[in-house]
Structure formats: structure tokens, C-alpha cells
Amino acid sequence: MKKIILNGILLDEETELSLNELCSACSSSADLIIELVEEGVLEPVEAKMYRLQQTQWRFSVNNLQRARTAISLQRDLGVNIAGVALALDLLEEVEKLESRLAQFEINEKS
Amino acid sequence: MDYKDYYKIMGIEKDATQSEIKIAYRKLARKYHPDVSKEADAEIRFKEVGEAYEALKDPEKRAAYDQLGANWKAGQDFHPPPDWDAGFEFSGGGYTGGDASAYSDFFESLFGRGFESAQPGQHRGSYSARGKDHHAKVMIDLEDAYQGATRGITLQSPELDSNGHIINKQRTLNIKIPKGVKQGQRIRLSGQGSAGMGGTSAGDLYLEITFNAHSIYKVDGHDVYLDLPITPWEAALGAKVKVPTPNGSIYLTIAAGTSGGKKLRLKGRGIPGKTPGDLYVITQITLPPADNDSAKELYRKMEQELPYNPRSKLGV
Numbered sequence: 001m002k003k004i005i006l007n008g009i010l011l012d013e014e015t016e017l018s019l020n021e022l023c024s025a026c027s028s029s030a031d032l033i034i035e036l037v038e039e040g041v042l043e044p045v046e047a048k049m050y051r052l053q054q055t056q057w058r059f060s061v062n063n064l065q066r067a068r069t070a071i072s073l074q075r076d077l078g079v080n081i082a083g084v085a086l087a088l089d090l091l092e093e094v095e096k097l098e099s100r101l102a103q104f105e106i107n108e109k110s
Numbered sequence: 111m112d113y114k115d116y117y118k119i120m121g122i123e124k125d126a127t128q129s130e131i132k133i134a135y136r137k138l139a140r141k142y143h144p145d146v147s148k149e150a151d152a153e154i155r156f157k158e159v160g161e162a163y164e165a166l167k168d169p170e171k172r173a174a175y176d177q178l179g180a181n182w183k184a185g186q187d188f189h190p191p192p193d194w195d196a197g198f199e200f201s202g203g204g205y206t207g208g209d210a211s212a213y214s215d216f217f218e219s220l221f222g223r224g225f226e227s228a229q230p231g232q233h234r235g236s237y238s239a240r241g242k243d244h245h246a247k248v249m250i251d252l253e254d255a256y257q258g259a260t261r262g263i264t265l266q267s268p269e270l271d272s273n274g275h276i277i278n279k280q281r282t283l284n285i286k287i288p289k290g291v292k293q294g295q296r297i298r299l300s301g302q303g304s305a306g307m308g309g310t311s312a313g314d315l316y317l318e319i320t321f322n323a324h325s326i327y328k329v330d331g332h333d334v335y336l337d338l339p340i341t342p343w344e345a346a347l348g349a350k351v352k353v354p355t356p357n358g359s360i361y362l363t364i365a366a367g368t369s370g371g372k373k374l375r376l377k378g379r380g381i382p383g384k385t386p387g388d389l390y391v392i393t394q395i396t397l398p399p400a401d402n403d404s405a406k407e408l409y410r411k412m413e414q415e416l417p418y419n420p421r422s423k424l425g426v
Contacts (some may be wrong), residue, residue, distance in 0.1 A: 003284055005260055005284045006299055008299040010295060010296075011296045012383075027242060065294070073143065073145060076139060077139050091146065102328065103330065103335075
């Protein structure tokens with residue numbers, strides 16, 4: 001059998017997802033995504049997004065990770081949206097500190 | 111099939127109250143949630159705890175589980191006794207959350223019937239007809255990000271067979287890993303998710319890229335770091351030394367008077383891309399051992415002829 005090699009699309013910094021794509025990538029309802037936007041957990045790329053129809057919203061790819069984490073925290077831990085927002089910000093902070101720590105350890109070792 | 115001690119998994123006594131069970135679950139779920147926990151086996155523990163809670167939070171299920179008896183030990187080979195659930199009426203409170211395939215055979219042998227019809231409580235909104243999107247992780251080496259690669263990955267996905275039973279279906283896909291991918295990025299494969307219902311399109315498959323830990327390089331975004339050991343004379347006099355990079359080795363000029371811990375930037379030799387990353391080489395001065403007479407003699411000669419106080423800044 002011929003080996004089929006699948007070519008995917010790399011979602012890089014410039015890739016943007018529509019509300020529809022984000023919903024299906026998170027297996028979530030549009031209502032929940034809109035709620036996350038209203039809480040400031042997710043941010044469509046356009047600065048003046050409220051002037052746009054929700055169907056015109058575009059999300060950067062790092063919003064996909066945030067949305068997935070938000071939804072799983074909400075579902076698995078029973079955290080409400082405001083709590084999810086706080087947890088995400090703190091998790092991001094931890095990640096930043098950890099990568100700084102890793103840098104520091106590289107320099108420290110030598 | 112192994113017997114599972116749900117009380118032990120949750121770290122509670124057999125006579126725990128329902129509210130104690132809930133508290134124990136909340137604590138453990140926060141501790142092992144894969145999005146929060148840094149522990150390597152977090153995902154496995156999280157699923158285990160979720161399964162234990164699923165069994166114990168419902169008084170009916172818990173009572174049925176309890177009457178299996180206290181003689182079972184965790185890990186012991188288990189077959190449910192015939193009619194073990196006689197006298198229990200499951201009111202179909204059933205299956206309240208999570209992923210059917212996530213629970214063990216043990217759980218399914220006890221509580222399996224009755225919840226196949228119940229769907230996990232996910233909100234599909236108005237997009238429910240389209241096939242579900244799937245997510246998986248793919249592990250690659252740093253070198254693959256420099257050169258591109260093809261990876262075969264095996265995915266397990268629960269699907270409904272013609273009788274409506276959940277079966278785990280395995281499939282292997284060969285995926286092209288494009289040059290320039292970074293840790294945490296995703297590749298989207300259109301139409302490789304679940305099949306759609308009623309003639310609609312299939313869902314997509316999202317692959318999250320994770321780098322295997324590398325023996326010599328560290329990666330941060332698109333930048334790569336390497337510790338480079340050099341000799342004292344290379345550091346003092348300058349030298350041209352051979353340096354490995356994920357793209358093959360190169361020669362690097364060490365300037366005379368280079369100190370240890372100096373960060374040398376090799377522009378554009380990080381992970382390739384529209385704006386390629388940099389490779390940072392961090393010098394580490396290593397000493398040759400003074401393990402024979404002539405080496406000791408050389409060190410003594412340096413001591414005599416190179417007056418040097420490395421602690422002058424410490425005021426001593």
C-alpha cells in the first residue's frame with residue numbers, strides 16, 4: 001500500500017481563526033466563547049471588535065490554547081468564568097517565570 | 111481486569127461522607143489537572159481520580175461498589191460476580207461527565223450498562239452536525255524543526271459501532287512536520303477528525319507539537335541555547351572552535367579574553383522561519399585536570415608567573 005503523507009496547515013503566529021473555527025476546535029458553543037470574550041479571557045484581533053459582527057471576529061492562535069484550557073478548567077474543576085480568567089493569567093505568569101528561570105539556570109551553570 | 115480501590119485513589123476512608131468525597135475530589139482535581147499540574151503523570155492521575163469520583167459521588171453507584179466487599183485489593187484480577195448488582199436500581203443518574211473512553215474496563219464492567227445512551231455533557235451548540243474536531247500531541251526532535259520531517263502517529267479514538275457500542279478505533283497517520291515549527295504550535299489536518307453526521311463535513315485534527323528534551327540544546331520559542339565548554343587558553347588567547355548546531359557543525363571564533371558564561375549570538379541559526387531564531391552559545395571554561403606531574407608543574411608555573419586575584423571585586 002502506498003504510504004500517504006498528510007500535509008497539514010501549520011498554525012503560526014499569523015494564522016487567525018473565525019468564531020466558528022474556534023468553537024469547533026474547542027468543541028464548545030458560540031455562547032461560551034462569547035462569554036469568554038466578554039470576560040476578557042479571549043480577545044479577537046481587531047481593536048474595535050465591538051463594532052464588528054461576532055461572525056467577523058478573528059482570533060489569534062494563542063487564543064485557541066487559552067480557550068481550550070479555559071473550557072477544561074471550567075468543566076473539570078467547576079471554576080466560574082471569572083475564576084478561569086484569573087487562573088489563566090496566573091498560569092501564564094508561572095510559564096513566563098519558569099522560562100526566565102530556565103534562562104537563569106543556563107547562565108548559572110557556566 | 112484489575113480491581114480498583116476508589117477510596118484509596120481518593121485518599122479517603124470507606125466511611126467518608128458525600129461531602130468529604132466531594133472535597134477530596136476538588137482538591138485532587140486541582141492538583142492533577144493536566145492544564146495546571148507540572149507532574150509527569152498528571153493526566154493519568156487526573157483520569158483515575160475522575161473515575162473514582164464518578165463511582166463514589168453517586169450514592170447508588172457507591173453502594174453497589176461497596177457491596178463488592180472489602181476483600182479486594184487494588185490491582186487484583188477482577189471479574190464482577192454474577193448478579194452483583196441485583197437489588198440495585200440505577201435510576202439513570204448515570205454518566206455525568208467526561209469522556210467515555212477515559213474510564214477503565216473495571217469501571218465499565220460495573221457501571222457500563224445504562225450509560226451508553228447518555229452522552230457526555232458537552233455543549234455542541236449550533237455546530238453539532240459537523241464531525242468533532244480531535245486533538246493530539248506529536249513529539250518531535252529539535253532537528254526535525256530545522257529540517258522538516260515525516261512522523262507516523264497512532265491515534266485512538268472512540269467511535270460508535272453499528273450496534274451503538276463504543277469501541278476504540280486505532281489509525282495511523284503519516285504527517286509532514288514542516289520546517290520551522292515551534293514548541294506548542296499546532297498543525298491542522300482538515301477532515302481528519304470524526305466523520306460528520308448526515309452528510310456534513312468531517313471534523314479537523316489538531317496536532318500539538320512538543321519537542322523531546324534534547325541532550326545538549328535548550329529551546330525557548332524560536333531561540334536555541336547551547337553550553338559550549340572551552341579551555342582556559344582558548345578563552346584567554348582566542349581560538350576557532352568546532353561547535354555543533356542542530357543543522358550540522360560550524361566553526362566559531364572565540365575572541366581573546368572571553369570570560370566564562372559569555373553569551374555568543376549566532377544570528378539566524380535558531381529555528382528557521384520568516385524571522386528565524388538565534389542560536390546562543392554560552393561559554394563554559396573547563397579546567398584540564400592536574401592529575402600528573404607535568405600538569406601540576408604547569409599549574410605551579412602559572413601560579414608563579416601570572417599574579418591574579420579573581421576575588422579582587424570581593425574586597426579580599
